[in-house]
Amino acid sequence: MLVAAAVCPCPPLLVPAVASGAAPELAAAREACADAVGLLAASRPDLLVVVGPADQAARGPHPQGTPGSFAAFGVDLRVRLGAAPADTEGGERELPPSLAVGAWLLERFGWSDTPVEGLGVGEPLEAERCAEAGRGLGSRTERVALLVMGDGSACRTLKAPGYLDERAADFDAGVARALGAADTRALLELDAELAYELKAAGRASWQVLAGAAEGADLAGRLLYEDAPYGVGYFVAVWS
Template sequence: MLVAAAVCPCPPLLVPEVAAGAAPELDVARTACADALGVLAAARPDLLVVVGPTDESAGGPYAAGAPGSFRGYGVDVDVRLGGDSAQQLDRILPLSLAVGAWLLDRARWSGPVEGLGISEDLSPGLCAESGRELGSRAERVALLVMGDGSACRTLKAPGYLDERAADFDALAARALGDADVQTLKALDKALADELKAAGRAPWQVLAGAAENADLEGRLLYEDAPYGVGYFVATWS
C-alpha cells in the first residue's frame, strides 16, 4: 500500500555540476526536493520506487544499482540507483531516473529501491493501472515521482510560448498539492503532449497508486524558471 510519495522535477540542471554557474538559480528547488525526500524517509517504506518519464524504448523496471550518467552534459558525474552495486547492470537509467538517483544519493538513501520508466505515450488508464500494481508491491510502498510540467511557459521556453500552459500547470500544481487523485487521472494526454508536459504520465501513475491510500498533499515548490513548470510536493 502506498504510504508516502514525493513529487520532484527532473531537469539535469538540478545537478549543480551540470548547471555550473547557473546552479544557484535552482537552490530553492533543490532544498524543496531534499525536504520531500525527508518525508519519504520518515515513512519508513519497505520499498521505494522511483518513477520517471521515458521514451518507449527506455520504459519498464530498473533494478537497484542500475547506473546513470550526466557525462552527456560534459560533466564527470555518474550515479547508481540506490548507491553502489556489486552487480554488473548494463541497462542505463533514463535521464529522469538518473536525476532521481542523484537526489537519493544526495539524501543518503539506504533503503530498498527500484526504478520504473514510464513511456510518455502511455495512456492515462494504463498509467493508473501501473500505479495500482506498484501500490500492491509491499505493505509499505513509497514513490519518488519525477516529472516536469509544461515546457511552453515563456517565449524562450523549450516549446515556445503557449497560452494554455499556465492554466495546465496551475491545475497540475493544485492537484499535486491537494493529493487530488481524480484531477490527476483526468489530465488530458493530448494537451499534455502539445505542451510538452513530461510529468503527466508519472503523475497519473501516482494517482493510481494512491486511489485508496487517503493521503494528504503539500505543495513545497512551484515555479517556471526556464519556461518549464517545476513542482515539488509530498503526499503522506
Template structure:
C-alpha cells in the same frame, strides 16, 4: 500499499555540476526536493520506487547506473546502494535522465532506508495504463513509497523549450493544485494529447502516482512551484 510519495522536477540542471554557473537559480527547488526525500525516509517504507518519464519504458533494479556525460559532465550516479544487478533481457545500459536525477537526489540524501527500484514510463502511455501501473506498484509491499520525477509544461514563455502556448499556465496551475492536495481524480483526468502538445513530461508519472494513491487517503502539501526557463517545476509530498 502506498504510504508516501514525493513529486520532484527532473531537469538535469537540478544537479549543480550540470548547471554550473546557473546552479544558484535552482537552489530553492533543490532544497525543496531534499525536504521531500526526507519525508519519504520518515515514513519508513519497505520499498521505494523512483518513477520518471523516458523514451523507452523499463524496470530498473537497485544499483542501476546513470550518467550525466551526455550533458557535458563526468558524473555517474547509482540507483540506491549496492552493485548493479545483471541486466535483464530488455534492460538498457544506463538510467534515463529523469531517473538519473532521482538517483542523484537519493545519493545526496544518503538514502539507505529501504530497497530502491526504478520505473521508466513512456511519456505517451495512456492514462488508464498509467493508473494500472500505479496500482501494481502500490501492491508490491506493505509500505511502498514513490519518488515521482516529472516536469510541467515546457511552453510557459517565449524562450521556453516548446515556445509559448497560452494554455500552458492554466494547465500547470491545475497540476500544481492537484499535486499539492493529493487530488488523484484531477490527475487521472488529464488529457494525454493536450499534455503532449504542452510538452508536459510529468503527466504519465503523475498518473502512475494517482493510480497508486487512489485508495490510500493521503494528504498532500506543495513545497515549491516556479517556472524557471519557461518550464513548470513542482515539488510536493503526499503522506
C-alpha cells in the same frame, strides 16, 4: 500500500555540476526536493520506487543498482539507483535522465537502508494504463513509497523550450492544485494530448502516482512551484 510519495522536477540542471554557473537559479527547487526526500525517509517504507519519464529504450523496470550518468550533458558524473546488489553491477541498461536525477537526489540525501527500484514510463501511455501500473506498484509490499519525477509544461515563456503557449499557465496551475491536494482524480483527468502539445514530461508519472494512491487516503502539500526556464517545476509530498 502506498504510504508516502514525493514529486520532484527532473531537469538535469537540478544537479549543480550540470547547471554550473546557473546552479543558484534552482537552489530553492533543490532544497524543496531535499525536504521532500526527507519526508519520504520519515515514512519508513519497505520499498522505494523512483518513477520518471523515459524514451522507448529506457521504459520499464530498472532494478536496484542500475547505473546512470550525466555524460550526455557534458559532466563526468555517475550515479546509481540505490546500493548495488552484491552479486551484480546493476542492469544492462543505464537509467534515463529523469531517473538519474532521482538517483542523484537520493545520493544527496544519503538514502541507504530501503531497497530502491526504478520505473521508466513513456509519454504515449494512456491514463488508465498509467493508473494500472501505479496500482501494481502500490501492491508490491505493505509500505511502498514513490519518488515521482516529472516536469510541467515547457511553454510558459517566449524563451521556453516549447515557445510560449497561452494554455500552459492554466495547465500548470491545475497540476499544482492536484499535486498539492493529493487529488488523484484530477491527475487522471489530465488531457494527455494537451500535455503532449505543451511538452509536459510529467503527465504519465503523475498518473502512475494517482493509481498507486487509490484508497491510500493520503494528504498532499505543495512545497515549490515555479517556472524559472519557462518550464513548470513542482515539488510536492503526499503522506
